[in-house]
Amino acid sequence: MSSLTASASWQALAAHAGLARSWSLRDLFAADKSRFERFSCRFEDLLLDYSKHLATGETLRLLLDLARERDVEGWRQRMVAGRKINASEGRAVLHTALRHRAATPVVVDGRDVMPEVRAVLARMKEFCEEIRSFRRKGFTGQNLTDVVNIGIGGSDLGPRMVCEALAPFAEPGHRVHFVSNVDPGDLVRTLAGLDAERTLFVVASKTFTTQETMTNAASARAWLVERMGGQEAAVARHFVAVSTNEEKVRAFGIDPKNMFGFWDWVGGRYSLWSAIGLPIALHLGFARFEELLDGAHAMDRHFQETPLERNMPVLMGLLGVWYTDFLGASSHAVLPYDQNLHRFAAHLQQLDMESNGKSVDRAGRAVDYPTGPVVWGEPGTNGQHAFFQLLHQGTSLIPCDFLAAASSLTPLGDHHDKLLANFLAQTAALAFGKSREEARAELARQGLAGEALEALLPHKVFPGNRPSSSLLYEKLSPYRLGSLIALYEHKVFVQGVIWNINSFDQWGVELGKQLAARILPALAGEALPEPPDGSTAGLLAHVAALRREEA
Numbered sequence: 001m002s003s004l005t006a007s008a009s010w011q012a013l014a015a016h017a018g019l020a021r022s023w024s025l026r027d028l029f030a031a032d033k034s035r036f037e038r039f040s041c042r043f044e045d046l047l048l049d050y051s052k053h054l055a056t057g058e059t060l061r062l063l064l065d066l067a068r069e070r071d072v073e074g075w076r077q078r079m080v081a082g083r084k085i086n087a088s089e090g091r092a093v094l095h096t097a098l099r100h101r102a103a104t105p106v107v108v109d110g111r112d113v114m115p116e117v118r119a120v121l122a123r124m125k126e127f128c129e130e131i132r133s134f135r136r137k138g139f140t141g142q143n144l145t146d147v148v149n150i151g152i153g154g155s156d157l158g159p160r161m162v163c164e165a166l167a168p169f170a171e172p173g174h175r176v177h178f179v180s181n182v183d184p185g186d187l188v189r190t191l192a193g194l195d196a197e198r199t200l201f202v203v204a205s206k207t208f209t210t211q212e213t214m215t216n217a218a219s220a221r222a223w224l225v226e227r228m229g230g231q232e233a234a235v236a237r238h239f240v241a242v243s244t245n246e247e248k249v250r251a252f253g254i255d256p257k258n259m260f261g262f263w264d265w266v267g268g269r270y271s272l273w274s275a276i277g278l279p280i281a282l283h284l285g286f287a288r289f290e291e292l293l294d295g296a297h298a299m300d301r302h303f304q305e306t307p308l309e310r311n312m313p314v315l316m317g318l319l320g321v322w323y324t325d326f327l328g329a330s331s332h333a334v335l336p337y338d339q340n341l342h343r344f345a346a347h348l349q350q351l352d353m354e355s356n357g358k359s360v361d362r363a364g365r366a367v368d369y370p371t372g373p374v375v376w377g378e379p380g381t382n383g384q385h386a387f388f389q390l391l392h393q394g395t396s397l398i399p400c401d402f403l404a405a406a407s408s409l410t411p412l413g414d415h416h417d418k419l420l421a422n423f424l425a426q427t428a429a430l431a432f433g434k435s436r437e438e439a440r441a442e443l444a445r446q447g448l449a450g451e452a453l454e455a456l457l458p459h460k461v462f463p464g465n466r467p468s469s470s471l472l473y474e475k476l477s478p479y480r481l482g483s484l485i486a487l488y489e490h491k492v493f494v495q496g497v498i499w500n501i502n503s504f505d506q507w508g509v510e511l512g513k514q515l516a517a518r519i520l521p522a523l524a525g526e527a528l529p530e531p532p533d534g535s536t537a538g539l540l541a542h543v544a545a546l547r548r549e550e551a
């Protein structure tokens with residue numbers, strides 16, 4: 001047994017979970033008229049309603065005991081103080097410094113990192129103003145109207161999600177595009193609609209070695225140079241880099257004066273607050289980017305300063321642990337009833353699954369408890385007409401997060417009321433279901449009776465007790481989005497601390513990269529130094545045969 005599963009608080013939760021299986025959310029609400037007040041918490045205009053969870057006051061008490069026993073408060077302090085909590089990479093974890101808006105220092109290795117952070121922000125601001133005012137022109141003197149971000153993973157998902165979410169705040173004049181996949185279709189289709197003379201490329205890569213990004217960047221550069229009559233000098237006017245690796249940026253042919261730096265203490269999936277957020281600032285204007293940082297900073301302060309009992313990321317993290325480790329849930333759905341957030345789940349997938357998809361603890365010992373769940377989701381109401389059937393009547397327990405704004409950024413007739421009615425209805429239907437008796441009475445009202453009624457009845461029952469959190473805010477804004485993203489970052493952190501894993505490395509992505517590099521020559525017809533496994537060999541042979549047929 002690990003020290004976690006052997007701990008008193010874990011054992012108490014395991015015993016308590018036995019009781020939870022017989023609870024009914026209807027009964028819990030009936031027994032406590034103030035359940036909503038007791039099981040909700042506020043951060044500014046953001047409300048977290050966690051009353052529709054299979055949890056009692058005792059559950060929360062035991063989960064908070066676990067958090068204290070695992071020293072969530074101590075780890076939180078170590079993170080923001082720049083201690084090297086990413087031990088397997090020997091790095092500090094300081095995305096909070098990127099949005100640190102106070103005048104106080106943040107020290108790593110005895111050095112205050114804030115002057116450098118502010119210097120990069122100032123350069124980003126200046127660059128944004130040059131581009132957005134069209135003072136900085138392309139090689140042929142044209143206005144730069146289109147920005148293409150070339151990056152993948154954390155160098156794509158966060159900025160892309162934010163640009164999509166805050167598009168209603170964008171001022172006309174500049175379009176932002178994202179290319180991530182090495183599939184040629186991604187770059188080819190994006191470039192097809194663009195005029196090279198008016199296009200600025202942002203090559204975003206922490207390492208500047210990522211195969212997909214380097215391949216896309218090289219092809220984009222060739223496209224540009226060809227359209228500029230072979231003049232390599234055009235690259236300096238049309239390419240900027242965002243990276244931690246100046247040497248590789250230089251080797252690629254981008255002058256470091258066209259590079260925006262960041263630091264090894266910024267994890268890729270936590271990097272949208274750094275210069276990786278440049279496309280956000282170009283799209284929305286630098287002031288909006290700063291509002292995003294302000295919102296995240298406010299959530300950082302809430303996370304650091306609020307007692308655990310009322311601490312939103314802590315509560316969300318603990319409820320996730322409750323379902324994952326004690327009630328057998330293996331996935332978690334994120335369902336924004338806010339179309340602006342249609343890429344939110346995609347960003348959270350990397351944030352959560354790359355952080356907590358681990359099966360060894362900090363010391364490298366195999367864990368004996370489940371860790372990070374599969375995170376997935378789509379915006380409502382679309383999901384209702386796709387996978388909600390399984391949420392309501394399937395055999396899996398899938399806790400859900402619903403996110404909704406009280407008012408729309410783009411009001412139109414009664415659309416938003418209908419959206420909110422659906423959000424409220426779905427959370428209630430999941431929680432309270434429809435009993436056999438209610439379904440029977442409904443069928444009877446519809447004129448069914450006897451065998452016909454009995455045959456249909458089981459299909460019409462909704463078991464309920466399907467848990468959800470609701471996150472309700474006034475209206476999406478850069479500030480509110482910043483705080484929502486930071487909320488999830490800290491939730492993931494809390495869970496990593498409980499599970500005693502390093503949430504800030506990602507060794508699990510390496511093997512596939514190594515194998516791809518080894519296999520690549522075979523696709524160009526070269527013999528491999530070592531024969532691949534039987535399946536890979538068979539698949540390669542089939543690719544070759546299909547290509548021969550095509551030729």
Ligand SMILES: O=P(O)(O)OC[C@H]1O[C@](O)(CO)[C@@H](O)[C@@H]1O
Nearest residue numbers: 153154155205206207210268509
């Ligand atoms: O910014 P880079 O170095 O190109 O990395 C892109 C992404 O690749 C990963 O390393 C995973 O392969 C992510 O962690 C990262 O966000």
